[in-house]
Amino acid sequence: MFENLSDKLDKAFSVLKGHGKITEINVAETLKEVRRALLDADVSYKIAKDFTKKVKEKAIGQDVLTTLKPGQLMVKLVKDELTELMGTQVEGLNLEEKISVILIAGLQGSGKTTFTGKLALFLKNKKSKNPLLVACDVYRPAAINQLEILAEQVGVEVFTNRESQDPVAIAKAALEHAKQNGHNVVIVDTAGRLAIDEQMMNEIAAVKAVVNPQETLFVVDSMTGQDAVNTAKAFNDRLDYDGVVLTKLDGDTRGGAALTIKSVVNKPIKFVGTGEKMDALDVFYPDRMAERILGMGDVVSLVEKAQEQFDTEKARKLQKRIAKNEFDFNDFVEQIGQVKKMGNVKDLMGMIPGMGKAMKGVEIEDDAFKYVEAIISSMTKQERSNPSLLNGSRRQRVARGSGRSVSEVNQLIKQFNDMSKVMKMMQGGGMKNMMKMMGKGGMPNMPLGK
Amino acid sequence: MGILSFFSKEKKEKLDKGLEKTKESVFSKLARVVVGKSKVDDEVLDNLEEVLITSDVGVQTTVKIIERIEERVSNDKFLGTSELNNILREEISELLAENNFEDLKDFSVPVDKKPYVIMVVGVNGVGKTTTIGKLAYQLKKNGLKVVLGAADTFRAAAIEQLEIWSQRADVPIIKQKMGSDPASVAFDTLQSATTQGADVVIVDTAGRLHNKVNLMNELGKVKKVMQKVVPDAPHEVLLVLDASTGQNAIEQAKQFTIATEVNALALTKLDGTAKGGVVIGVSDQFKIPVKYIGVGEGIEDLQVFNKVEFVDSLFK
Numbered sequence: 001m002f003e004n005l006s007d008k009l010d011k012a013f014s015v016l017k018g019h020g021k022i023t024e025i026n027v028a029e030t031l032k033e034v035r036r037a038l039l040d041a042d043v044s045y046k047i048a049k050d051f052t053k054k055v056k057e058k059a060i061g062q063d064v065l066t067t068l069k070p071g072q073l074m075v076k077l078v079k080d081e082l083t084e085l086m087g088t089q090v091e092g093l094n095l096e097e098k099i100s101v102i103l104i105a106g107l108q109g110s111g112k113t114t115f116t117g118k119l120a121l122f123l124k125n126k127k128s129k130n131p132l133l134v135a136c137d138v139y140r141p142a143a144i145n146q147l148e149i150l151a152e153q154v155g156v157e158v159f160t161n162r163e164s165q166d167p168v169a170i171a172k173a174a175l176e177h178a179k180q181n182g183h184n185v186v187i188v189d190t191a192g193r194l195a196i197d198e199q200m201m202n203e204i205a206a207v208k209a210v211v212n213p214q215e216t217l218f219v220v221d222s223m224t225g226q227d228a229v230n231t232a233k234a235f236n237d238r239l240d241y242d243g244v245v246l247t248k249l250d251g252d253t254r255g256g257a258a259l260t261i262k263s264v265v266n267k268p269i270k271f272v273g274t275g276e277k278m279d280a281l282d283v284f285y286p287d288r289m290a291e292r293i294l295g296m297g298d299v300v301s302l303v304e305k306a307q308e309q310f311d312t313e314k315a316r317k318l319q320k321r322i323a324k325n326e327f328d329f330n331d332f333v334e335q336i337g338q339v340k341k342m343g344n345v346k347d348l349m350g351m352i353p354g355m356g357k358a359m360k361g362v363e364i365e366d367d368a369f370k371y372v373e374a375i376i377s378s379m380t381k382q383e384r385s386n387p388s389l390l391n392g393s394r395r396q397r398v399a400r401g402s403g404r405s406v407s408e409v410n411q412l413i414k415q416f417n418d419m420s421k422v423m424k425m426m427q428g429g430g431m432k433n434m435m436k437m438m439g440k441g442g443m444p445n446m447p448l449g450k
Numbered sequence: 451m452g453i454l455s456f457f458s459k460e461k462k463e464k465l466d467k468g469l470e471k472t473k474e475s476v477f478s479k480l481a482r483v484v485v486g487k488s489k490v491d492d493e494v495l496d497n498l499e500e501v502l503i504t505s506d507v508g509v510q511t512t513v514k515i516i517e518r519i520e521e522r523v524s525n526d527k528f529l530g531t532s533e534l535n536n537i538l539r540e541e542i543s544e545l546l547a548e549n550n551f552e553d554l555k556d557f558s559v560p561v562d563k564k565p566y567v568i569m570v571v572g573v574n575g576v577g578k579t580t581t582i583g584k585l586a587y588q589l590k591k592n593g594l595k596v597v598l599g600a601a602d603t604f605r606a607a608a609i610e611q612l613e614i615w616s617q618r619a620d621v622p623i624i625k626q627k628m629g630s631d632p633a634s635v636a637f638d639t640l641q642s643a644t645t646q647g648a649d650v651v652i653v654d655t656a657g658r659l660h661n662k663v664n665l666m667n668e669l670g671k672v673k674k675v676m677q678k679v680v681p682d683a684p685h686e687v688l689l690v691l692d693a694s695t696g697q698n699a700i701e702q703a704k705q706f707t708i709a710t711e712v713n714a715l716a717l718t719k720l721d722g723t724a725k726g727g728v729v730i731g732v733s734d735q736f737k738i739p740v741k742y743i744g745v746g747e748g749i750e751d752l753q754v755f756n757k758v759e760f761v762d763s764l765f766k
Contacts, residue, residue: 036509042696045503108719108747109575109692113606139747141583141614146607149628153606194722221575225506225696227724234723248574251659253698276574276604 027059034078041254044229047085047263055081085259086286091243091268094214095127099178101186101211105204105239106219107231108192111247113143115219115273116189117150118281123185124156132183133158134174136167136207137191147189154278157183167191167203171211188213195234205238216241217270220257222249228257229264236265243270246284250274262286327420329376329384336369371404375412378402387416495520505727505764508697511734515541538765543757545734554741554754557588560685565597565648567640567676567683570716571669571706572690574657577718579608581690581744582652583615584752589650590621597646599639599653600625601632601672612654618749622646632656632668633675640679653684660705669710688714688741693726703732712736717755718744725764 031052038048055077094100102119104112116133123129133151135158137143144160151158159174171188178186188211193200208216218241220228235241244265246258249272258269269284318334321327376384378401383389390398390413399406495516502512518541526533559566568585570578579602586596598616600623602608609625616623624639636653643651655672658665676683689712691699706712715733717726720743729740740755 039503039509040697042506042698045500107694107722109577111575140611142607142611145610146605149606194719196723221692221694223573223692223695223698225694225699225724225728226504227506227694227722228696230723231694248659250661251573251698252661252701253696256696 027056031056038256038259041256042223042225042228042260043256044226044260044264047229047260051081051085082259083286085263087262087266087268091270093270094242095123095129095185097214099175099184099186100215101175101188101213103188103190103204103208103211103213103216103239104219105190105216105235105241106192106245107194107221108140110192110219110221111245111273112192112219113137113146113150113189114276115217115245115247115271115281116147116187117154118273118278119271120151120156120187121154121278122281123187124154129185130183131156131185131187132174132178132181134171134186134188135160136170136188138165138167138170139191143189143191150278157181168206168210171207175211186211195231195238201234201238208239215243217243217245218267219245219247220261222246222255222257222272223251223253224257228260232261232265236267241265241267243268245269245271245273247273250280322420325420329379329387329416332416332419333373333376333384336372371402371408372412374402375399375404375409387413501765502727505725506696507727507764508700508731511545511727511731514734515545518544535765539758539761542730542761542764545730546740546757546760553756557585557592557754559589559594559650563682563685565640565643565651565680566685567651567653567680568686568688569636569653569655569669569673569676569684569710570688570690571655571710571712572657573659573692573702574605576657576690576692576695577744578602578657578690579611579615579654580747581688581716581718581742581752582612582654583619584744584749585742586615586621586652587619587749588752590619594649595647596621596650596652597639597643597648598623599636599651601635601639602654602656603628603630603632603635604656608654608656633672636672637675637679640676640683644679651683660702660709666705666709669706673710686714687712688716689738690716690718691726691729691732692724693717693719694722694724695728697728699728699732700735703736703738707736707738712738714738715740716742716744720763721745721751726760727764 034055035048035052038051039045043051058077058081093102104116106112120131120133123131133147133156135144135147137147144162148158148160159170159177161170161173164170167190174186174188177183188207190204190207191200193204195201216239218232218235218239220232224231232244244261244267246255246269249255261267262269269286272282272284274280274282318327318331321331375398378398379390383394383398395406395409395413399409402409498516498519499512502515503509507515515538519537522537522541526537559568570582572578582598586598589596596619598612598621600609600612602612603626606628609628613623613625622642624635624642626635626638632655639651639653653672653676655669656665658669660666673684673687687706687710689703689706691702695702703712703715715729715738717729717740720726726743732738733740740760743753743755743760745751745753
């Protein structure tokens with residue numbers, strides 16, 4: 001997500017690392033790099049300026065001249081400041097009312113309708129709600145159709161009125177409909193609008209007044225540049241929204257808008273959109289995001305994501321097998337299945353500390369595991385559960401069966417052995433040992449043959 | 451439709467007035483510190499930097515522009531407000547013009563290609579479909595026979611959206627149902643356009659983030675299939691950029707150019723507060739001309755790009 005920004009900061013700090021001590025001069029040099037990194041990441045000009053000033057004051061204020069590891073100290077300072085800027089709390093949605101109303105607002109093309117569909121699915125599946133979607137975008141051609149299609153995809157009801165050109169009246173009627181049909185959440189999708197469009201801003205203010213939402217969410221494209229500061233503020237001035245939704249974070253944007261918005265309006269970022277599929281919605285963790293900006297990865301997120309997909313019973317069995325050194329190709333295939341369920345492989349890799357950088361430029365296609373699976377499928381049952389059986393002639397047969405070369409088969413078996421070792425290590429010291437190993441540059445080849 | 455476009459025009463006038471105020475103050479601030487000085491001092495540079503960075507011009511391009519200004523000022527010595535204005539305009543226009551592209555005078559296409567095939571690409575939500583609707587309207591108004599192809603078969607209701615625009619612009623549309631193969635839609639469109647003797651074909655594609663390898667490869671396939679009907683198609687690959695996008699636009703231009711050889715840009719949503727300064731860097735780095743700008747949601751709200759006016763809008 002923020003790979004580029006952390007790269008830049010890495011570079012800035014490496015300037016510092018070359019020096020034994022922090023002096024005012026090399027702080028200035030580092031901060032210049034930090035500021036440039038922030039600007040390249042689309043953090044607002046003024047905020048980047050204030051930010052570097054603040055870090056400088058803190059750095060100089062402390063007795064840094066004798067610090068042994070100035071680079072580390074600066075990392076900490078920058079991280080602390082970033083965390084502060086991003087906010088420190090994780091906030092959920094207020095859904096306490098008998099019928100909770102959520103109003104969606106934002107610029108054109110920010111992803112409001114897609115988010116509306118995703119939020120409905122999230123509330124339906126994870127919060128056991130019965131949402132009603134309301135189509136209040138009466139302007140953009142086919143906007144109503146779009147919401148209808150998404151509602152059908154996620155299996156929730158949608159309220160529309162193609163005869164009406166009045167979003168306020170539509171919203172009002174939708175609330176009545178929700179009351180009579182037992183919906184406990186109403187999500188109101190609105191037309192995209194520019195903050196300087198008085199008439200349209202009046203309109204959404206009127207919708208807000210009539211539906212009296214528990215949550216007003218401002219949807220913003222994570223690729224937004226310097227204008228984020230104006231837009232976020234203008235919408236907040238009119239709507240006093242409760243939270244922000246950051247969309248299209250599956251792209252490679254540096255995402256400085258997240259920092260900007262948070263510090264300008266001081267509203268929490270409640271969700272992030274990470275893909276076009278309806279389940280590509282994540283909760284935003286400001287503290288983790290700040291760590292991620294500094295290239296520390298998002299280990300916690302990864303673990304949680306894995307847990308969600310993981311069958312605990314199977315996991316326990318697997319653990320036992322690993323402990324007894326019984327991890328075999330059947331387990332391996334199952335693991336691949338798990339990883340595939342967790343989503344885009346590249347995204348997952350990006351969450352592992354240090355991997356973001358290492359994976360840069362490496363193309364991992366979604367079907368990266370295809371060949372691996374083909375090779376394993378060509379093994380016999382016995383070979384799968386006892387990989388040591390795989391001698392030269394068996395390997396040749398597997399290669400023929402899978403349509404891959406013998407060297408690819410050899411490579412996979414080697415990777416499998418490496419992986420078994422890693423898993424054993426993780427058993428012993430959990431994540432820590434693994435991290436230690438990665439820190440030494442000992443990350444084994446991942447089984448991602450192309 | 452009449453009412454809608456009238457409405458949006460009125461809105462734009464209002465909006466221009468609102469914007470002028472902020473632009474004026476930025477420039478007068480800049481002028482104040484520059485005028486009458488023989489050297490560009492730090493205060494001038496800081497102000498210039500602020501104007502450019504906050505317009506999304508980006509650090510790299512800003513440094514380039516400032517270096518050019520410094521050079522000019524050291525040669526020309528004393529500066530007045532109008533000279534500063536001119537120098538800025540010239541230097542930035544030059545970055546936009548170094549690809550030797552003359553701004554279009556009007557909505558037209560080369561007459562020697564028939565049909566002239568335009569493939570429209572970009573990330574999600576930049577305004578591809580809206581731009582196509584407006585472009586089709588303008589080309590048709592200029593007497594050209596236009597056919598649209600609905601090759602965004604992925605996004606919910608994208609086909610319906612383009613269909614409504616085709617009715618507004620009164621041009622035919624070739625479509626299949628949602629989820630069908632975009633390359634096949636493009637093929638049908640070109641074939642139908644050739645049979646009909648159309649002058650221009652505009653093919654819509656689904657929005658895609660440029661770091662999705664498979665989706666980018668798909669564009670290459672669409673292109674290849676088009677060439678089965680019209681060997682040198684697409685003549686124009688139009689990358690649509692949202693003016694509110696920051697530095698990521700550079701990466702977008704890079705990746706889309708690798709995948710499809712982009713040779714024209716459209717900058718949308720310039721009626722908002724975003725300045726779209728990132729196109730200066732995009733145009734300069736990749737030598738791709740900006741052809742069109744979008745300034746509203748109405749059917750008339752597409753203009754041919756004018757370098758001088760664009761630069762003025764950054765500094766006015």
